[in-house]
Amino acid sequence: MIVFGLAGLLVLVCFLTPLASALKIPFTLALSAAGALLGYMVHVHGWAPTWVGDYLDTLQAFEVPSDTILVVFLPVLLFEAAMAMNVRRLINDIAPIMLLAVVAVFICTLFVGWGVSLISTQNLATCLLMGAIVATTDPAAVVGIFKEVGAPKRLTTIVEGESLLNDAAAIALYSVLLVIVSRDGLIHWNLGHLLTNFLTLLLGGAAAGYVIGRIACSAFSLLRGWPTAEISLSVATAYIAYIVPEHYLGVSGVVSTVVAGLVISTVGRTRMTSSTFYAMSESWHQLGFWASSLIFLFAAMMIPRLLADVTWDNVFVVLTMMLAALLARIVTVFGLMPAVTAAVGTKVSKAYKIVICWGGLRGALSLALALSVTEHQLLSDEISEFVAIGATGFVLGTLLVNGLTLRPLIKLLGLDKLSEGEQALRDQAVVVATAILQQETEKMAVDEQISRQARQKISQVFEQSIQEVQRDQTTQLADTDRLKLGLTILARREFEMLFNSLRDQGIDSGTADHLLGFAEAMEDGAKEKGQQGYMSAMERSLHYPWHFRLVLRLHYSIGMPRWLGRKLSQRFVMLIVMRWVTRRLIGFSDAQLTSLVGETVAQELQDVLRKRLARVEQSLHALRLQYPKYAEWLEQTYLGRAARGLERARYRQMLDNSLISGEVYDALVQELEKRWAFLDTNPLLDVELSPTGLMQQVPVLRDLPADRISPLAKRLKPRLALPNERVLRSGPHQQSMFFVASGAVSVLLPDSTHVELGSGEFFGELQLLGHDTGQFEVRSLGYTKLLELSARDFKAALEHDAQLRQTIETVASQRFKALQTWRAQQQAIQDSQNENASQKDGAETGKKLAASPVPEDINVGKSHPAGAEESVKDAPDDPNRQVR
Numbered sequence: 001m002i003v004f005g006l007a008g009l010l011v012l013v014c015f016l017t018p019l020a021s022a023l024k025i026p027f028t029l030a031l032s033a034a035g036a037l038l039g040y041m042v043h044v045h046g047w048a049p050t051w052v053g054d055y056l057d058t059l060q061a062f063e064v065p066s067d068t069i070l071v072v073f074l075p076v077l078l079f080e081a082a083m084a085m086n087v088r089r090l091i092n093d094i095a096p097i098m099l100l101a102v103v104a105v106f107i108c109t110l111f112v113g114w115g116v117s118l119i120s121t122q123n124l125a126t127c128l129l130m131g132a133i134v135a136t137t138d139p140a141a142v143v144g145i146f147k148e149v150g151a152p153k154r155l156t157t158i159v160e161g162e163s164l165l166n167d168a169a170a171i172a173l174y175s176v177l178l179v180i181v182s183r184d185g186l187i188h189w190n191l192g193h194l195l196t197n198f199l200t201l202l203l204g205g206a207a208a209g210y211v212i213g214r215i216a217c218s219a220f221s222l223l224r225g226w227p228t229a230e231i232s233l234s235v236a237t238a239y240i241a242y243i244v245p246e247h248y249l250g251v252s253g254v255v256s257t258v259v260a261g262l263v264i265s266t267v268g269r270t271r272m273t274s275s276t277f278y279a280m281s282e283s284w285h286q287l288g289f290w291a292s293s294l295i296f297l298f299a300a301m302m303i304p305r306l307l308a309d310v311t312w313d314n315v316f317v318v319l320t321m322m323l324a325a326l327l328a329r330i331v332t333v334f335g336l337m338p339a340v341t342a343a344v345g346t347k348v349s350k351a352y353k354i355v356i357c358w359g360g361l362r363g364a365l366s367l368a369l370a371l372s373v374t375e376h377q378l379l380s381d382e383i384s385e386f387v388a389i390g391a392t393g394f395v396l397g398t399l400l401v402n403g404l405t406l407r408p409l410i411k412l413l414g415l416d417k418l419s420e421g422e423q424a425l426r427d428q429a430v431v432v433a434t435a436i437l438q439q440e441t442e443k444m445a446v447d448e449q450i451s452r453q454a455r456q457k458i459s460q461v462f463e464q465s466i467q468e469v470q471r472d473q474t475t476q477l478a479d480t481d482r483l484k485l486g487l488t489i490l491a492r493r494e495f496e497m498l499f500n501s502l503r504d505q506g507i508d509s510g511t512a513d514h515l516l517g518f519a520e521a522m523e524d525g526a527k528e529k530g531q532q533g534y535m536s537a538m539e540r541s542l543h544y545p546w547h548f549r550l551v552l553r554l555h556y557s558i559g560m561p562r563w564l565g566r567k568l569s570q571r572f573v574m575l576i577v578m579r580w581v582t583r584r585l586i587g588f589s590d591a592q593l594t595s596l597v598g599e600t601v602a603q604e605l606q607d608v609l610r611k612r613l614a615r616v617e618q619s620l621h622a623l624r625l626q627y628p629k630y631a632e633w634l635e636q637t638y639l640g641r642a643a644r645g646l647e648r649a650r651y652r653q654m655l656d657n658s659l660i661s662g663e664v665y666d667a668l669v670q671e672l673e674k675r676w677a678f679l680d681t682n683p684l685l686d687v688e689l690s691p692t693g694l695m696q697q698v699p700v701l702r703d704l705p706a707d708r709i710s711p712l713a714k715r716l717k718p719r720l721a722l723p724n725e726r727v728l729r730s731g732p733h734q735q736s737m738f739f740v741a742s743g744a745v746s747v748l749l750p751d752s753t754h755v756e757l758g759s760g761e762f763f764g765e766l767q768l769l770g771h772d773t774g775q776f777e778v779r780s781l782g783y784t785k786l787l788e789l790s791a792r793d794f795k796a797a798l799e800h801d802a803q804l805r806q807t808i809e810t811v812a813s814q815r816f817k818a819l820q821t822w823r824a825q826q827q828a829i830q831d832s833q834n835e836n837a838s839q840k841d842g843a844e845t846g847k848k849l850a851a852s853p854v855p856e857d858i859n860v861g862k863s864h865p866a867g868a869e870e871s872v873k874d875a876p877d878d879p880n881r882q883v884r
Helices: 001-025 027-041 052-060 066-083 087-092 094-119 124-133 142-151 151-181 193-224 225-251 254-268 273-299 314-345 350-358 363-374 382-411 422-448 452-472 479-503 509-529 532-542 544-559 563-599 599-626 628-656 662-675 691-695 706-715 789-802 802-853 868-877 879-883
Strands: 717-721 726-729 738-741 743-750 756-758 777-780 783-790
Touching: 001 027, 001 052, 001 142, 001 273, 027 052, 027 273, 027 382, 052 599, 066 151, 066 225, 066 254, 066 273, 066 363, 087 254, 094 124, 094 151, 094 314, 124 314, 124 363, 124 382, 151 193, 151 254, 193 628, 225 254, 273 363, 314 350, 314 382, 314 563, 350 382, 350 783, 363 382, 382 509, 422 452, 452 509, 479 509, 479 532, 479 599, 509 532, 509 563, 532 599, 544 563, 544 717, 563 628, 563 879, 599 628, 628 662, 691 738, 691 783, 706 789, 717 726, 726 738, 738 789, 783 789, 789 802
Parallel strands: none
Antiparallel strands: 717 783, 726 777, 738 783, 743 756, 743 777
């Protein structure tokens, strides 16, 4: 009968989903109403048939302790939310998300707790406990509406990330407050104690979850190829991550579960095939749906009993809680959102802020915590009843008031309407699509020998659609708007291509994650700033990320060639995939977008894509020149993955056409996986940065005596310089010289001219020898391998190696002489310019004196030497005098 009862609840959940969609109400509100109705019916069912009565008796006999709800359903709920989260986007926006999540939890708890304490007889700790319970938000309704109205993805990410992390923060705070409220002597607590315990639970849980998640990811590698085992392990991990930290380590199991889910979502997908990860994600989506639905039903079935003894004082408390929570939300969104806008770079309009404030619905988690309070043995009945009624009433209040008015608010703010540009694009799309469909339908009718009368009727429908659009069309889309929309379409198409390639195992998941994020950034940039935003996001995709530069710095300081090789290989793969995507986007734009945005804008889109392709080719060319064998292997892998995908698709097509049986298909796929297994092994890019090996590429070092090569190799530090990276700059901080093992560098001289130094040459020795070199700058022209010699080791090397000292001093002497000659020439030119300027000033003065009226009492001949007027007058026009 228990199984019968659960099956009936699942049937009810299935039909509530389309019902809530048809009524346009939050699904959680439909669950609450159905659960409350069931809770009432189980006590009054004398009218029902036998099987209905038995079913209601079964529901009445259900005794689901709150601990069972928390232990069975809560890990699934949290783990599923973490698995569905895009961790890369979460990390990119971690500062504003943490700001809105953790800080918002404290603000809501303080506002609600302080507000309720003013109007009730309960102490502040109890009121704060109730505030922590209702501090968690359910983003489902708001995120769903954001997706409908086309809000920026980063804004949606912030709302989802805030909800995920504030769940963990609120439950950690709830756990601390529960201990305070349940112990004897409530007066002996303070804010410092509260914060200390909160941080201990939070940080300890995060560390435990990370370790458990990494262990699970290592286990996934051992189970690769067994999808059912991998999915089962993920389910076990969710419960282990919750129970072990909570029961054995004394830290937050909730935070641990969230972090473990995030780790598996990020690292785990690289330990399993993309098809397995996709199946696991779908499985967790289903599990999360069951967990949230059943929690709501179980909790809602207790509403009649919980609210049976409600008084007007309880109603007043609930109203106060709703007002305080709304004020806290306003302070969070309107007070902290400017910082979010600055960090994210996405403009959050006032309309969106209002929706975020009003859309603070509470969900299954708040109900589960409210139920757990009712069964807590260390709480008095008065406290349990007060907290449970207040929290339950608050959840129902947000669902009824906020949930039912959210869509009307969206409509009132105009967020559900298309902009003028989008309306014009819609009209253009209707015209283009209708014309094409009309031609295809006519061709099909001729092939199928359909009667003329039937063909005319269908053709009239198409023509009527075009006429209606043309009649109602009031806005002509400007070229700038067409370009913006065209770039948005290209970014979406790129996202789709990358996702399909990931699904078909054309690219690995790590590369796909990064490129999918860049595609989303380009879409958001195109929506907000058009071509400028799209190109800005595109340029960011070609920049070296912070973690690459971190690994490069670690290599400079302590030498880590393996990490550096891994990062370079990842960049190599990304550039090849970006080239592949950009080339196909050019073809897509030419074939699909011309009729939609017009020839002029389509040509501009082509120009943008060609510029992007040129930038990718430029970045790829530098790597290809430095590592030609690895580039060849990558191209082989790319072609092999494409061939594997085509072969798998062909077998699938044969199965769909009943040419082969399912058993034959499985055998063919297994053979295919074995045959192409080498494509999934990524060899590490060898950056070849051993000092001894690089010395063989520098003649001045290679020709040293054998007994001096090894000691000098210990002094030389290998270094890989990136394209256009500044390697050296003159100044007091210059403490090294460099040998170019491979590649080339460009030296910017004081006269703004460039000198290129290639393999085997060195630079930076002049200043170490004490010469005044003036200002210069050295930048790498590609991926250049250098050997760095510090000032101290430079002096030691010159003292022990006469041959090396002689070579370096000879080259340094020639360079310094050339520098002195250049300085002498510059000084001569400067002296000549100064002399010309002085002569010009004298000539101007003479002209002014000659033009001025001369008083009669002044004797010009006595005041100036003879011939002075002629020399001053003629000097500016005398070319020989100017040269001298």
